[in-house]
Amino acid sequence: MKPVTVARRDDVQAGRPRLVTVEDTRLVITRVGDTVYACADACAHKGGPLSEGKQSGTRLACPWHGWMYDVRTGQCTFPGRGAAVAAYPVRIEAGGIVPELP
Ligand code: FES
Known part of the structure; x- marks a missing residue:
């Protein structure tokens, strides 16, 4: 998949998960300190939206x-x-968040 910038790192705050969509893939973007992470948004249980969950450090409910x-x-x-x-691995390019999707 072509890499795209989904948000500015400065616009994602620790403890405030954020939903982004890359083509048809919904991702939850989280920040812990200065590090940004990207995961699929749909919970493995019954597909709940992780981007609407509560984040505490590296844990997301x-x-x-x-x-x-x-x-x-x-x-x-x-x-x-x-x-x-x-x-998914995440690169930061010029302050932008670039998830590396397959
Ligand atoms: S859908 Fe049940 S815990 Fe996420």
């Missing part, structure tokens, strides 16, 4: 039933151990 994810890896940490959402 799905707003529908509370499954917890590690935004660094996309791995579910509770209670759906072994489940995961796709996590």
Whole structure:
């Protein structure tokens, strides 16, 4: 997929997940300190919107039933151990966030 800038890093605040769409792919963008992460937005449980969830550090809770994810890896940490959402590498180019989608 052609790389695109989805947001400015300065416009994404820690603890405030943000939904972006790249072509038909919905991503949740999160920031922890100066590091930005990108994961698929649809929860592995029943597709809840992770971008509307509560973020605490590297942990992001799905707003529908509370499954917890590690935004660094996309791995579910509770209670759906072994489940995961796709996590994508992120480049910062001239202050812009560029997720690297396959
Ligand atoms: S849909 Fe996310 S916890 Fe159920």
